[in-house]
Amino acid sequence: MKKIAVLTSGGDAPGMNAAIRAVVRKAIYHNVQVYGVYNGYQGLIDGNIGEMELGSVGDIIHRGGTVLLSARCDEFTTDEGQWKAIKQLKRHEIDGLIVIGGDGSIRGAQQLTEKKFPCIGIPATIDNDISGTDFTIGFDTALNTIIEAIDKIRDTATSHERTYIIEVMGRDAGDLALWAGLADGAESILIPEYTEKFEDVIDRLKRGHERGKRHSIIILAEGVGSGFDYGKRIQEATNMETRVTVLGYIQRGGSPTAADRVLASRLGAKAVDSLLEGKHGRMVGLQNNVLVNHHISEALSNEMMFNTEMYTLSKELSI
Numbered sequence: 001m002k003k004i005a006v007l008t009s010g011g012d013a014p015g016m017n018a019a020i021r022a023v024v025r026k027a028i029y030h031n032v033q034v035y036g037v038y039n040g041y042q043g044l045i046d047g048n049i050g051e052m053e054l055g056s057v058g059d060i061i062h063r064g065g066t067v068l069l070s071a072r073c074d075e076f077t078t079d080e081g082q083w084k085a086i087k088q089l090k091r092h093e094i095d096g097l098i099v100i101g102g103d104g105s106i107r108g109a110q111q112l113t114e115k116k117f118p119c120i121g122i123p124a125t126i127d128n129d130i131s132g133t134d135f136t137i138g139f140d141t142a143l144n145t146i147i148e149a150i151d152k153i154r155d156t157a158t159s160h161e162r163t164y165i166i167e168v169m170g171r172d173a174g175d176l177a178l179w180a181g182l183a184d185g186a187e188s189i190l191i192p193e194y195t196e197k198f199e200d201v202i203d204r205l206k207r208g209h210e211r212g213k214r215h216s217i218i219i220l221a222e223g224v225g226s227g228f229d230y231g232k233r234i235q236e237a238t239n240m241e242t243r244v245t246v247l248g249y250i251q252r253g254g255s256p257t258a259a260d261r262v263l264a265s266r267l268g269a270k271a272v273d274s275l276l277e278g279k280h281g282r283m284v285g286l287q288n289n290v291l292v293n294h295h296i297s298e299a300l301s302n303e304m305m306f307n308t309e310m311y312t313l314s315k316e317l318s319i
């Protein structure tokens, strides 16, 4: 391979820039030319492609978002869109592509590989909902942002003796809520992977109140439903003063944590090596602190294992 390209696609995640940097620098280290595709798959279809040099990725390792910009692109989900993308890659004489993004973006890399264009996927999403890696790039930073916010909300919850419902992102996955709930000692964690009876949540709040607890924090994953609806039901059922905070997009931004920068650097470099070794149609990941590259179909097909041990522990510790 003489020329490769890199793009970021789907929801941005802190650490994407560190991954881009690693791809560019590792490729140049191997004397391979690197091109950046701007605006994700849409930019690929439109031919929004430019060469990157060592300096193109200077001073970005600590920045959130993605310097290559990102987009969700419906056209690329069609065969026609994918052929247009391949035509653009060939027009620039590019031999391989690295895609940084969530499961939908990585599935796109698989579809291009099936059309005989070699690709590698790097998992990057705050949701941590991809099975072929222990952690996705961006999860740790989003988690720390959530913790910081909850710590602040807790001050008010304590001062005003209120119950707070905090809705966090995660799409259909509950990892952000589960980890944040355990890290912050939440009274209840509501996630899509486990349906807790409403009466049990109420019972728990009441028992806590009887023991002298004057405030409570409930973390709700967005995949379960609306925090505002839930808050209303809680207030009606308990008569406790209840407030709702939807954390929203502050969870996606910000400077990546050290863990995300290191993960992104390792996965970016591994992606380049995998592409150059001819291991195409793979997704790189980190499992038990070992770099892996599973076939994308395998990496995405396995169900994410719900961490029962962590969920049970959160219950045991927040009695």
Ligand code: F6P
Residues within 6 Å of the ligand: 011, 072, 102, 125, 126, 127, 169, 170, 171, 222, 252
């Ligand atoms: O996948 C990341 C994520 O932030 C999810 O947690 C959330 O459900 C979704 O993206 C929101 O997507 P968009 O910004 O396209 O509305």
